[in-house]
Amino acid sequence: MDGDTDDRVYYVISDLHIGGDEQLVEMEFRTELLDFLERLERTDENAELIINGDAFGLWEFTKVDGIEKFDVLEETYPELFDQFRATGANVQITLLPGNHDHELAAYDGYIERFAEYNVDLVPERSLSRSVGEQVIHFEHGHQRDQNNRIEDWGNPHSTPLGYYYNTLVTSRAGQLSDRGRYNWLKDVQAVTPTERMPIWLFSKYFYREMNPVLRYSLIPFLLLFNISALLAILAGLDLVGVWPIPVDRTTEFLGQFGRAGTAAWFLLTINVAVAGLLLLVWIPLHLIRRDIKKTVDRFGIFETDLTVDPEAPYEEAAREVFDEQPEKTIFCYGHTHRPTLREVDGGIMVNTGTWLKRLHRRDGIIGILPPVFYPSYQLIAARIAPEADGVSVEFEQFTKPSPATEELTRTERFFTVGREPELDLPDRYVVEDENAKTRTRQTHN
Known part of the structure; x- marks a missing residue:
């Protein structure tokens, strides 16, 4: 210097x-x-x-x-x-x-x-x-x-x-x-x-590369997924006779709007069915993933991040x-x-x-x-x-x-x-x- x-x-x-x-x-x-x-x-x-x-x-x-x-x-x-x-x-x-x-x-x-x-x-x-x-x-x-x-x-x-x-x-x-x-x-x-690379690639695929018709048809389902997942759980409670009130009231509420309510109910039904299936698959996969991760961490296989x-x-x-x-x-x-x-x-x-x-x-x-x-x-x-x-x-x-x-x-x-x-x-x-x-x-x- x-x-x-x-x-x-x-x-x-x-x-x-x-x-x-x-x-x-x-x-x-x-x-x-x-x-x-x-x-x-x-x-x-x-x-x-x-x-x-x-x-x-x-x-x-x-x-x-x-x-x-x-x-x-x-x-x-x-x-x-x-x-x-x-x-x-x-x-x-x-x-x-x-x-x-x-x-x-x-x-x-x-x-x-x-x-x-x-x-x-x-x-x-x-x-x-x-x-x-x-x-x-x-x-x-x-x-x-x-x-x-x-x-x-x-x-x-x-x-x-x-x-x-x-x-x-x-x-x-x-x-x-x-x-x-x-x-x-x-x-x-x-x-x-x-580590954000995979989600970034998926994001750009969805918003930029995916066929527009497919993307815009998926957006309503993805936006309503959280509501649909909740309704799927409530529908399951209704089916087993534990708590039918939420489903009954939702049906009554949408019934007030005629054909529009029927269309909304049809859309929600499809979303609820899909969300329910995904939840049934996700829960065991999530538990398996957590168990695998604990095992991998215990053996110290991946020490470089x-x-x-x-x-x-x-x-x-x-x-x-x-x-x-x-x-x-x-x-x-x-x-x-x-x-x-x-x-x-x-x-x-x-x-x-x-x-x-x-x-x-x-x-x-x-x-x-x-x-x-x-x-x-x-x-x-x-x-x-x-x-x-x-x-x-x-x-x-x-x-x-x-x-x-x-x-x-x-x-x-x-x-x-x-x-x-x-x-x-x-x-x-x-x-x-x-x-x-x-x-x-x-x-x-």
């Missing part, structure tokens, strides 16, 4: 995941990223841009290997690389590899190729920067994820579990995405945690860094795609989110309709700067409208009216110089 960087301002972004097979080449935030880089090209600040891992989706390239992937990136995104060169002439650009672009640390040729565009590639697991009287620790964060941890750093043949998921699933989705009724499968990268706790491993890592290196007060990472700014013992931890689309699960309020995954963008850069009394950390957001109108069907939009996600960012923090390891205070914009 150079002494002249103590008064430098740091802009930090991560998890752009640029590139991949076929449909994954689309960079939906191209305009916003180029505008941000152009702004840094003109800034008078003593600034440095740090791209904290997963700038590129090299795992998602399955048709080229090694340094050839740079050639594809250079050819596919000429505007981006030209802007890197222009911005890097004014401010330092530092690139730290993540897990998706771990190959940047595996081939020396990448360092020279990026240097041609004024990008300083640092092929290490982490790096540090001085800011005022304090020090920032940067790492991508995949080291804390057992499914993406790369034990043999710099070995191009090091392939954690996440590598296979992305080369076999994500890249394949990029190759097949344009075959759908809407080009949606490429958004597989935005599905987090990974694709879903990683989004907070706990990083809190532990931050505390270790602060304890072992007391001069460090800020632990900055990415990987989980969740913007975070929170206090831990000895300093604060900052997650810079992602520039990929984010998908917010919205479960049905009634019935058993598949959940809707509402899309949005939360493009941010963390700004870390020296202040008179310490170091300030705040998020800058770059506006990009939600693509919901284009990407969600009318049915999905109808079921999410009034339930659109509100994407709030953490407030600005100042880590004070005096007793910075124990005194952090929050200030509002």
Whole structure:
């Protein structure tokens, strides 16, 4: 760390995941990223841009290997690389590899190729920067994820579990995405945690790929399922003579409406019959599933889970860094795609989110309709700067409208009216110089 960087301002972004097979080449935030880089090209600040891992989706390239992937990136995104060169002439650009672009640390040729565009590639697991009287620790964060941890750093043949998921699933989705009724499968990268993948696929099939006639005929049944299940139970009580009153009163009530009541009764009868059958099948299957799960857990067969706790491993890592290196007060990472700014013992931890689309699960309020995954963008850069009394950390957001109108069907939009996600960012923090390891205070914009 150079002494002249103590008064430098740091802009930090991560998890752009640029590139991949076929449909994954689309960079939906191209305009916003180029505008941000152009702004840094003109800034008078003593600034440095740090791209904290997963700038590129090299795992998602399955048709080229090694340094050839740079050639594809250079050819596919000429505007981006030209802007890197222009911005890097004014401010330092530092690139730290993540897990998706771990190959940047595996081939020396990448360092020279990026240097041609004024990008300083640092092929290490982490790096540090001085800011005022304090020090920032940067790492991508995949080291804390057992499914993406790369034990043999710099070995191009090091392939954690996440590598296979992305080369076999994500890249394949990029190759097949344009075959759908809407080009949606490429958004597989935005599905987090990974355990949501099956329900996301089912949701998109139901709302996007299913034959419309079939879908609209199923919706009334699915909406009424909860009521039908209750009526099925009450009908069963009526059949055995335990409690006939609810069925009798329902029949009397619907009988007041003539043919409309008869049609409603017919529809409910069909729903009740189907719901009853499903309940009869579901109950024993549920009990068997629970018993199998207990047995599997007892033997410890599946000790690796694709879903990683989004907070706990990083809190532990931050505390270790602060304890072992007391001069460090800020632990900055990415990987989980969740913007975070929170206090831990000895300093604060900052997650810079992602520039990929984010998908917010919205479960049905009634019935058993598949959940809707509402899309949005939360493009941010963390700004870390020296202040008179310490170091300030705040998020800058770059506006990009939600693509919901284009990407969600009318049915999905109808079921999410009034339930659109509100994407709030953490407030600005100042880590004070005096007793910075124990005194952090929050200030509002």
